[in-house]
């Protein structure tokens with residue numbers, strides 16, 4: 304099949320006027336170029352003509368918790384991150400497995416509506432894994448692991464999940480591990496996850512340096528989060544010295560290659576550590592959730608200067624109003640007016656693809672990539688394309704996943 308549109312936006316290269324993408328029977332892109340060239344090279348192949356639209360790769364949400372999709376507007380902004388944790392934990396205790404499965408299904412529908420073809424979903428309930436239907440979009444399921452109460456149970460759970468992962472290799476997407484955060488997961492758990500991930504070739508993600516509370520707990524050994532976890536019986540000997548980021552990196556818990564969610568509270572010392580540690584650093588910024596919690600400004604330019612690749616995510620609807628990545632780009636643009644729309648579009652396409660080690664496979668129109676495509680109505684000029692996409696406020700009317708039109 305050939306998909307033709309007024310414009311095609313490969314992302315890595317300039318927009319094409321009267322562009323086309325050829326898709327083979329395996330669901331892969333076989334050619335990208337001006338329609339006349341693609342059509343001439345594929346005689347007799349049926350053409351889907353999208354008319355006045357811009358064709359681009361499907362979007363990638365690099366941080367999402369579908370479990371909490373039904374908690375939209377359930378929690379008002381709290382005085383502190385720790386109070387929000389207390390509130391969500393209380394709400395979670397009232398939810399059943401069926402509630403979570405319904406939340407996940409609902410979340411997928413919303414993601415799809417807004418052009419997301421790949422999501423990195425952090426799954427907090429491993430007991431749901433056997434009941435999950437095959438996901439409707441490409442999904443990386445990151446098993447959320449916490450060992451603040453019991454270490455042995457976590458190891459059993461991980462073993463069970465790994466055997467589940469092996470049986471479901473046919474699902475679109477893959478599996479990864481998510482030791483939750485340095486305040487809920489031990490250095491030992493981080494290291495077990497890193498070993499498993501390296502053995503099975505899985506990506507890793509964690510929450511890091513998210514809130515002022517986390518910073519107060521690790522750096523100064525004080526505050527609401529410090530007291531909350533001390534009372535739960537967490538060993539607090541890693542607190543009162545350095546930031547959570549510095550502590551986690553220097554204890555061998557995290558490093559280059561990880562998808563590090565948030566990184567809102569990085570100090571000069573943390574930036575020096577990034578500069579001194581070569582490798583591909585990845586940070587996932589969640590603009591809507593960032594605004595909900597009133598975190599301090601995200602250090603976009605400083606991270607970029609440090610060579611960190613930035614991707615965007617929505618986080619969950621317990622701290623955000625939608626699962627729409629266009630809104631996330633608009634919020635990021637508002638907070639960082641210096642950012643070009645071209646840069647913003649990379650944060651939901653090629654940047655997260657690189658973090659997932661799927662460069663060339665996802666997030667771009669290029670031969671050999673999966674044919675995950677979306678199209679948006681657009682009848683403007685070539686130089687208005689990036690701006691029009693970033694400022695899109697309507698659901699995405701056309702989507703292709705793995706070569707199939709949805």
Ligand SMILES: [Zn+2]
Pocket residue numbers: 366368425510564618619
């Ligand atoms: Zn999160």
